[in-house]
Every structure is written in structure tokens, then in C-alpha cells.
Amino acid sequence: MSTRDDLPTPAQGLVLTHFLTVRDVATSRRFYADVFGGQVVLEENPCIVKIANGWIIMNPGGGPTPDKPDIILTAPEPGDPVSSFLNVRVADIAAFYEQAVAKGAQFLTEPLDRKAELRCYVRDPDGYLIEVGQATGLLEGIYADRTDPPGE
Incomplete structure (x- = not known):
């Protein structure tokens, strides 16, 4: 189970993450874990890899959602x-x-x-x-x- 320190969930203030729309979550997850020494803290939906003092968040692309109408995410x-x-x-x-x-x-x-x-x-x-x-x-x-x- 992941802890607060593993996930981008600040107790106060803010943290900065970077979101990537990816074609293949497993391939991208492996790249960021291997090349950058990242710790996979969530495998999917979304995938979150902790790298040093930040996080890469990855998901496949998709169409608009209620909180981002008219926005389409693609790699x-x-x-x-x-x-x-x-x-x-x-x-x-x-x-x-x-x-x-x-x-x-x-x-x-x-x-x-x-x-x-x-x-x-x-x-x-x-x-x-x-x-x-x-x-x-x-x-x-x-x-x-x-x-x-x-x-x-």
C-alpha cells in the first residue's frame, strides 16, 4: 500500500507533478522507472511513478470530460x-x-x-x-x- 509520502498528496501547500498522455502505460511506466530510477506507486488509472522529489502521472488519451470540456488528450x-x-x-x-x-x-x-x-x-x-x-x-x-x- 502506498503512503502519503509516496503519492502526490501534500499535507499542506502544494506539490508539482507532470502528466503525460501515453500510448502504452506499461512501456512508459517501465521507461521512467528504469531510466530515471523511479518508484512505481500506482500501476494504472492513473499510473504514477515517483522520481526523486516529483511524480510523473500517465494515462492513455481520451476525449473531453466534465472538468475539461472540449479538450482531447493525445500523445x-x-x-x-x-x-x-x-x-x-x-x-x-x-x-x-x-x-x-x-x-x-x-x-x-x-x-x-x-x-x-x-x-x-x-x-x-x-x-x-x-x-x-x-x-x-x-x-x-x-x-x-x-x-x-x-x-x-
């Missing part, structure tokens, strides 16, 4: 533009990267130095983009170079 399709992504901060990106690759994670690149941080990106089984980063220069007031948005 991303390949090639969809990205407007939001999960951002995971680690103490040792080289070790995390090596362990995650050994567990089957497929990163877009190896960790790259962005002055303020080392970072890389991985996609989950549904194609959600996840940034993995380690603060470096940021701790000394060094920031990454700005990049212009497309079309500017």
Missing part, C-alpha cells in the same frame, strides 16, 4: 513541434548518461557544454522530449549564449 506524433518538455537536473550528467544508455535510452546527442550547464536530450517511448542537465557555469554566474527563435 505527440512524430514531427510535431515541441512547446513544452520535462527538465531533469542531475548531479553527474556523465554517469547518468552512461547508465541511461545502458538501460536503452536513446539520446539525441551526448551531453554538450552550454557554458551554464552540460545538457542533452532524450525522447521517451511516446516521443516526449526530456532535457537532462547539470549546472556548471551557472553556479559561477556564467550563462548560456542566447539563441534567436526561428525566423528572427
Whole structure:
């Protein structure tokens, strides 16, 4: 049985969770538990995986409900533009990267130095983009170079 500490149920204030619409709950549950060392606290409906000091909540997509009329939840399709992504901060990106690759994670690149941080990106089984980063220069007031948005 799960305890209050296992679930995103604050005794006071708030906690932050991240919800993902997934195609296959079991596949996504396994990915987040294996690659990010998560603890599965609920298997289904919704699936909840506790990772460090946060939770990923997963369910299949679906149509509108009384509390979200006119909203349809779907997993991303390949090639969809990205407007939001999960951002995971680690103490040792080289070790995390090596362990995650050994567990089957497929990163877009190896960790790259962005002055303020080392970072890389991985996609989950549904194609959600996840940034993995380690603060470096940021701790000394060094920031990454700005990049212009497309079309500017």
C-alpha cells in the first residue's frame, strides 16, 4: 500500500507533478522507472511513478470530460513541434548518461557544454522530449549564449 509520502498528496501547500498522455502505460511506466530510477506507486488509472522529489502521472488519451470540456488528450506524433518538455537536473550528467544508455535510452546527442550547464536530450517511448542537465557555469554566474527563435 502506498503512503502519503509516496503519492502526490501534500499535507499542506502544494506539490508539482507532470502528466503525460501515453500510448502504452506499461512501456512508459517501465521507461521512467528504469531510466530515471523511479518508484512505481500506482500501476494504472492513473499510473504514477515517483522520481526523486516529483511524480510523473500517465494515462492513455481520451476525449473531453466534465472538468475539461472540449479538450482531447493525445500523445505527440512524430514531427510535431515541441512547446513544452520535462527538465531533469542531475548531479553527474556523465554517469547518468552512461547508465541511461545502458538501460536503452536513446539520446539525441551526448551531453554538450552550454557554458551554464552540460545538457542533452532524450525522447521517451511516446516521443516526449526530456532535457537532462547539470549546472556548471551557472553556479559561477556564467550563462548560456542566447539563441534567436526561428525566423528572427
